[in-house]
Amino acid sequence: xxxxxxxxxxxxTVIDHINSGQALNVLRILGINEHNVDSxxxxxxxxxxxxxxxxxxxxxxxxxxxxxxxxxxxxxxPKATIDIIRDFNVAEKYQVRLSPRIxxxxxxxxxxxxxxxxxxxxxxxxxxxxxxxxxxxxxxDRTLExxxxxxx
Amino acid sequence: MNFENMDVVxxxxxxxxxxxxxxxxxxxxxxxxxxxxxSRALEGKILGNLFFEPxxxxxxxxxxxxxxxxxxxxxxxxxxxxxxxKGETLADTIRMVEAYSDVIVLxxxxxxxxxxxxxxxxxPVINAGDGAGSHPTQTLLDLFTIQEEMGGIEGNNVTIxxxxxxGRTAHSLAEALTVFGAKLTFVAPETLQMPxxxxxxxxxxxxxxxITSDIEGVIADTDVLYITRIQKERFPDPAEYQKVAGTYRxxxxxxxxxxxxxxxxxxxxxxxxxxxxxxxxxxxxYFQQAxxxxxxxxxxxxxxxxxxx
Ligand SMILES: Nc1ncnc2c1ncn2[C@@H]1O[C@H](COP(=O)(O)OP(=O)(O)OP(=O)(O)O)[C@@H](O)[C@H]1O
Ligand SMILES: [Mg+2]
Ligand SMILES: [Zn+2]
Numbered sequence: 001x002x003x004x005x006x007x008x009x010x011x012x013t014v015i016d017h018i019n020s021g022q023a024l025n026v027l028r029i030l031g032i033n034e035h036n037v038d039s040x041x042x043x044x045x046x047x048x049x050x051x052x053x054x055x056x057x058x059x060x061x062x063x064x065x066x067x068x069x070x071x072x073x074x075x076x077x078p079k080a081t082i083d084i085i086r087d088f089n090v091a092e093k094y095q096v097r098l099s100p101r102i103x104x105x106x107x108x109x110x111x112x113x114x115x116x117x118x119x120x121x122x123x124x125x126x127x128x129x130x131x132x133x134x135x136x137x138x139x140x141d142r143t144l145e146x147x148x149x150x151x152x
Numbered sequence: 153m154n155f156e157n158m159d160v161v162x163x164x165x166x167x168x169x170x171x172x173x174x175x176x177x178x179x180x181x182x183x184x185x186x187x188x189x190x191s192r193a194l195e196g197k198i199l200g201n202l203f204f205e206p207x208x209x210x211x212x213x214x215x216x217x218x219x220x221x222x223x224x225x226x227x228x229x230x231x232x233x234x235x236x237x238k239g240e241t242l243a244d245t246i247r248m249v250e251a252y253s254d255v256i257v258l259x260x261x262x263x264x265x266x267x268x269x270x271x272x273x274x275x276p277v278i279n280a281g282d283g284a285g286s287h288p289t290q291t292l293l294d295l296f297t298i299q300e301e302m303g304g305i306e307g308n309n310v311t312i313x314x315x316x317x318x319g320r321t322a323h324s325l326a327e328a329l330t331v332f333g334a335k336l337t338f339v340a341p342e343t344l345q346m347p348x349x350x351x352x353x354x355x356x357x358x359x360x361x362x363i364t365s366d367i368e369g370v371i372a373d374t375d376v377l378y379i380t381r382i383q384k385e386r387f388p389d390p391a392e393y394q395k396v397a398g399t400y401r402x403x404x405x406x407x408x409x410x411x412x413x414x415x416x417x418x419x420x421x422x423x424x425x426x427x428x429x430x431x432x433x434x435x436x437x438y439f440q441q442a443x444x445x446x447x448x449x450x451x452x453x454x455x456x457x458x459x460x461x
Contacts, residue, residue, distance in 0.1 A: 112283050113263050113264050114262045114264040114267075114282075141264070143349065
């Protein structure tokens, strides 16, 4: 069975196996809106996954992702796969993976945390669990409840 | 072990062995803390007290500890208030105090402030409380008190009573006591019980805490009764506060059920949690506990300043 019909991309990135419902957050992480792209962006929401249940997929033409961006995607979709498309084929494929300590990806959710008080430091977290992600602020020691709502 | 230049931000930064060494050093400090012996071990050193919140007790106990060992104390809190109000960052203030002193003691209203200060300062930073965050010297003096009064920590039934939800000192204490093999009971009204995060942490460390709202049911088995403050502000309804405060008030009546050698601890200041009539009983150890802040802080200061004692 063909999963779906979308315009194939010549060069670009497919972000596959996104947690169902997180595609729009992935677009937000990519910084994509209707005014700032002039190549194809396809968004698939709630499509059956061969692996488990439902997934979202985002395909962006003429773009490869830097490490920061991939790490942010890992925060909201730890099972996501990054497929780099070159000349219509999957040239590279890898699984997102968080480093044990992440910096400057999310704000601390604790309003009284020193990192939310105009100090010259980037928020930093220890990754205590990958899936589901569990982050602990290295400053105030609190765990972050709402990750997608605090993405930088 | 070498503690020189170590920051004391959270009790979790210490291994069990390191804590034991600090407790041993604290014991060695006792005669000096009481003024029975005199030492100038920290002569020539300067401690910078940087308090962004009033906390007379903690500030004075660091000052006393430093003075007992011949160090000088500068209180940056007062002189720097103006620049702080003008909006200087903590990162900048810390680098100024760092230039004036050999060790910085920080009390700050925001959680994580001490970790930030430690980041910016090459001189050791001791956390004297950051917001609702940790207060490691309190935990150390609590451990020291139990060790001294009970002859050890392991195997004791420690009942922690009061506001366990918001009182971060209770959280660090629970974790540290578990590392030392104490058996824990958490007594609080349901709305103020120990948060899941801490209970999970205690279990991960091998503990199996009893969780209850009934002090009467556990008092007879308790070796150490640790009471924390129940803050009025936490209750939307003053009547509810009165009820809770009344239920958990420790008085002679409650202590009738207790073991003879059970000790009662409290970080002070107390409001209504312990009736004054308890003070004259052999159970009351909270003033001793407060005094223990001195030898423990003396031990920490010599350790992080790398001074042999
Ligand atoms: N040229 C292309 N244009 C758009 N999407 C593509 C293109 N080539 C591959 N894809 C998409 O990239 C993803 C990965 O392709 P691949 O052929 O590796 O599938 P797969 O074997 O199902 O991989 P996986 O095991 O990661 O699910 C699929 O979602 C596929 O639809
Ligand atoms: Mg597939
Ligand atoms: Zn934080």
